[in-house]
Amino acid sequence: MKTFLEYVARDIVSKHGTNLADTMIVFPNKRASLFLNEYLVRAAGKPVWSPVYTTISDLFREHSDLIVGDNIKLVCDLHKSFVACTGIDEPLDHFYGWGQLLLSDFDDIDKNMADAGKVFANLKDIHELDGVAYLSPEQIEAIKTFFSNFTEDHDSELKRRFLRLWSKFGDIYSDYNERLTAQGMAYEGALYRRVVTDTAVEFSHGSYIFVGFNLLQKVERQLFKHLKSEGKARFYWDLDKYYMAADGPVQHEAGHYISSYLSDFPNELDSHATDIYDNFAANKQITYISAPTENIQARYVSKWLHDNGRMAAGRSTAVVLCNESLLNAVIHSLPDDIGSVNITTGYPLSQSPLSSLLYALIALQTSGYDANHDRYRLHYVNAVLNHPYACYISAGSKELHKAINTDAKVYFPDRATLCIDDGLSLLFEDTANGAADATRAGQITSWVIKLLKRIADNSADEKDPLFKESLFKMYTLVNRLDGLIASGDLTIDVITLQRLLNQIIQSTSIPFHGEPAVGVQVMGVLETRNLDFDHLLILSCNEGNMPKGVNDTSFIPYSIRKAHELTTVDNKVAVYSYYFHRLLQRATDITILYNNAVSNGNAGEMSRFMLQIMVESNHAIAQKALQSGQTPAVCNPREVKKSGHIMDNLLARFDLSRNPQALLTPSAINRYMRCQLQFYYNYVCNIKELQDDDEGIDNRVFGNIFHLAAQYIYEQLSGRQDVITPSALKSLLSQPAAIERAVDSAFNSELFKIKAGRVRATEYNGLQLINRAVIIMYLRRLIEIDLKQAPFSIVGLEEDVRRDFVIQAGGSTISTTIGGRVDRIDRISDGAGERLRVVDYKTGGKKIKPLPDIEAVFDPSRLKDHSDYYLQAMLYSLIAGESAQLNPANLPVSPALLFIQHTAGDDYDPTLCFGKAPITDVMEHRDRFSEQIKEKVNDMFNPDIPFVPTADDNICKTCPYAAICGL
Incomplete structure (x- = not known):
């Protein structure tokens, strides 16, 4: 395939020779110049005096004393003009977005050389439209149609506000241009307009060659006419017979603009030459591929490049992104062996x-x-x-x-x-x-x-x-x-x-920097202008991406835009239609992907241009679909057999012979009963739950602070006297500062991690202050509950209760330690006689239901009734009751759960019950409890019994390991 620029280079050399020093070649964008320079050397076959290459934008800027301001500066000055002319003190950050929109409108007005005063004509001047000679009857009717919507008697507030703003746009336009000119600046459209209207501007090169243009703004047409009248301008148009043919019922939109310019700016190449301008009809291999996601399209790039020698074709191969946000995914999807690659489109900052x-x-x-x-x-x-x-x-x-x-x-x-x-x-x-x-x-x-x-x-x-x-x-x-x-x-x-x-x-x-004439090309749609490729992969060619931005977001309504010949939706669609068809016309291997998923505002529609080719062209188009090759991640928990490695990890955690600090806690046993896989992930794999690094306080930290503050208070009380008396508790309630000091000390230790001996004033944020107040309230409630029970003696606070435990598993004997830490052990005397209470504080809001018997403690289906609380309290009570240090008098022991939020009533008793009967002596249940717990623990360590997932979906819903379970 011979590219368009090759034909241009050959024609330039044949007509102008090899001394092109006084020639300026103008492109729509910069990218094509390097390619044309190479083709010129090839066409000449000898050294060439290179022409000057520029873009249409730089050509205008070179012929003006003004400079184009950067977008930030331009919007800031526009904001000042807006405030000065309207008196509306709009904040800049609110104005910035639609300030860019207004700037775009001003730019469009100047590039199309419209009269801003007439474009922004006020409603009061509508009667003058009948005598405006410069407008056609159709244009006048379009404007009347628009303004008629704002002249009804039932005018809305929105209409009134629009018209008030509309009446100021002309003033803003004038003030803004004066403001910029005083600083030696302009926006692009204003600079263009000054250049073509300034008769003193001189174009010093002997020849100007314009290559590959399509839609021309009026300022550009004016420039072309001026240079043509001086005999300096030559024009090369890139087109194809397919969309230029005028014998159909409707002219193809892709050729609309070029066909209207050829008479004024004739083509230097023969527009009827079939080898140059009849390539769309040639044989092409076209494939449409639908894909469910954007990322799957990006991942397809590597496979596409490896097929059919596309990667080896180098710069004859292009990957074009209709959605440039795909760039990151495409870059990471390029094959490792790609060699040279040139990326033109920018990476989002x-x-x-x-x-x-x-x-x-x-x-x-x-x-x-x-x-x-x-x-x-x-x-x-x-x-x-x-x-x-x-x-x-x-x-x-x-x-x-x-x-x-x-x-x-x-x-x-x-x-x-x-x-x-x-x-x-x-x-x-x-x-x-x-x-x-x-x-x-x-x-x-x-x-x-x-x-x-x-x-x-x-x-x-x-x-x-x-x-x-x-x-x-x-x-x-x-x-x-x-x-x-x-x-x-x-x-x-x-x-x-x-x-x-x-x-x-x-x-x-x-922007990416590189050598554009080497390697596979990765680019956006606009960068493809003037370039031709043999192998073409177009990604995300959806309606909305191709054509892009077909909405007409503007302060100037469509009808007024149409009347004053400003840029409209029709112009934008026609321009993108040209880009699309021109890109395909000389390619022989074309693959176009689009997203067929209906989600996130995407309608899942292929571009209208793809549909046009299917209907209007004679090409056979293969249609395929990409699938991810993945199945949705479905939670499918499977049992885990206790292999040698798993047993080693389990014993390393709990076997005293391997770990002198081994401790089997009620929490571990309860987790095993709740879900054996949950136990496996936590205690065997040692995968811990994430802790939020936040200034707030979660339930775990809240409970720890409460427990620690309670410990501080009762340590002080029991340190002063053996028996906690009602008078001592009343005295404490009358001293709020003492309770607050205990809470502050607990916060410092548990939340702020201040080590013992370090002094620092406690500083709280708002949430922490609220939690502090709640903990103080809970402590007061605890003291009030104890006041009803007083007098009593404190036997232990935050006391470790442990004992050796022998496990028989799979023919082996394993020794561990079972137990944990008790919040409080006290000695009371009531209607049931003198006894020890093993008390566990609970700050949660859920109230538990009494279990019917000991078997329910080990029934996993009763976990919703907090049977895990029973197991912990009874285990601690049994160990404490058999301890000579804690229970030298061999008193009866009662397990107690003191729920701070549910302590209302004078008859409140935290003692656990089976049915309605309080457990006044846990030893009555020792034998059956010991049998059950041994059975559970022996199964836990039996290598022949796998870890089996729970059948309770409710447990899975709140499980921290649900995302990895079964993987």
Whole structure:
């Protein structure tokens, strides 16, 4: 296949020779120049004086004293003109999005050389339309149709607001252009218009060759006409007979614009030459492939490249992304042996790790900073310290993270705690420094710039080019904002800065640099202009991606756009139709994929252009479908046999001969009864549940704090007297400060991880204060309950109760320790006589139902009734009752569960019951309990009995291992 640019090069050499130094070749975009330069050398067969290559945009800019402002600056100045003309003090971050829209409208007006005053004519001037000679009757009727919708008697508030705004657009347009001109600046459309209307502008090259254009704005047509009238312009049009034929009932939209320009700007090539312009009808292998997801399309790239020699074809092979957000997935799907590859489309800056770091930094100085106390919030500090790029800010970031999370839990660290080296001193620099909110934004941008410079300095050895490019791009953006703030062009507060940065980052991409004439080409649709490929893979060719952006989002309604010959939806569809058909016309191997899934706003429709080819062309099109080759992950738990490796892990955890610290707790036994696989994952595989790193307090931590505070209080009481008397408890209730001190000490130890001997004032956030108040209330309720039981004696607080336990499993004898820690053991005397109580505090809200008998304790179906609480309380009670140290008088022992939230009533008794009978002496149930627990534990360690999943779906729904169970 001979490409369009090869024909152009051959024709240029034949007509202009090899001395092209005084020739300028103009393209719609830059990419084609390198290809044409190579083709010129081939066509000449000898050295060539190279022409000057440029784009249409650069051509205009070279002939103006004005410069085109960057988008941020342009929108900021437009915001000033908007406020000045309307008196509406719209915040910049709210204005930014639709400010870009208004700027686009102004740009379109100027590129099409429309009269802005007439475009934005007020409703009061509608009567003048009848005498406007410059409009055709159809255009006048279109405008009348639009305005008639706003002249009804029942005018809505929306209409009135629109018309008030509409009446100011002309003033905004004029003020904005004057504002920019005074600074020596312009937006692109205004600059173009000045160039073509300025008769003093001189075009110094002897010849201008325009290659591969399609839709021409009026300013471009004006430029073409001017250069043609001077005898300097030549035109090369890339087209095909398929969509240029005028003998059909309707002209093909892809050829609409070129056909209208050929008479004014004749083609240098023979438009009837079949070898150049009749390629769409040639034999082609076209395949349409539907796919259920975007990522599956990306993964298909590797297979497609390996087939039919496509990868070896190098630059004759192209992967075109209709949805450029697929770039990341495509890059990671390219085969390892691909060799050279050239990527033209940009990588979204928002997908780079640097953007997440920037968001974390801004959040650290806004939501993460407590200005009233000059401290930071741990959650936001951790977000920065855990970022992979934190090491480039400070090598001590990991050390600091450990110091404020593991060594101690410092929820509100101050700068003295955080600034342990130069990098961290910069990270936690005071960006407020007494500044007003309106000026602090500039201090934050300056601070971010210093951090980005430090990252650059400390990452000099980093080899990842994407990291370096994203760092440079982010630095450029923030530095531009900082310059605008410093110059006074941008006056915003910190919150607006945060939103503005987010909008800018979302719309910014990182350009790839490379040699475009080498290797497989990966590009977006716009980069394909003027280029031809033998092998073509088009991804995500869905309606909505191809054509892209066919909505007509604008402040200027369609009818008025149509009347003033501005760009409309029709123009956009025709342009993309040309891009699509031109891309296919010389290719022989074409594969087009589209997403057929109906989800996330995607209608699952192939592009209308694909349907057109199916209906209108004579090509046979193969249709295929991609499938993921995966089945949905369905939870299918399977039993796990106790292999030698598994038994080794099990015994290493619980066998005293291997682990002197071995302890089989009631929690482990209960977990085994709840679900043996859950036991396996937790105790054999040692996969622990994730703990939330949050400033809040979960149920486990809440309960631990309550238990510890209760221990502190009763240690003080029992340390002063052997018997806890009613008067002592009443005295404690009358001293709220003593209870609060106990709670604060428990918080320091359990939540803030302050080691014994260290002193630090307790600092709480809002949620922690609420939890503190609830724990204080619960402690008071506990004391009030005990007041009804007093006098009593404390035998032990947070007491370890353990005993040796022998297991007979599979013919082997295993020794372990069984037991745990009891919240409280006390000695009471009531109507049932004197006895010990083994008390377990419960702060949860669920009330348990009494079990009928001992068998129910070991029935897994009764777990919903909290039979696990029974097992724990009875086991602890049996061990305590047989302990000579805890029960020297051999008193009866009662298991008790004291539910703090369910203690109302004077007759409340926490003693466990079977049926309605309280368990006043647990020894009455010792034999049967011991038989049952031995049976369960022996099965647990029997190598011939596998770990079997539970049959209770309710347990699976709340199981932390549900996601990995059965994998």
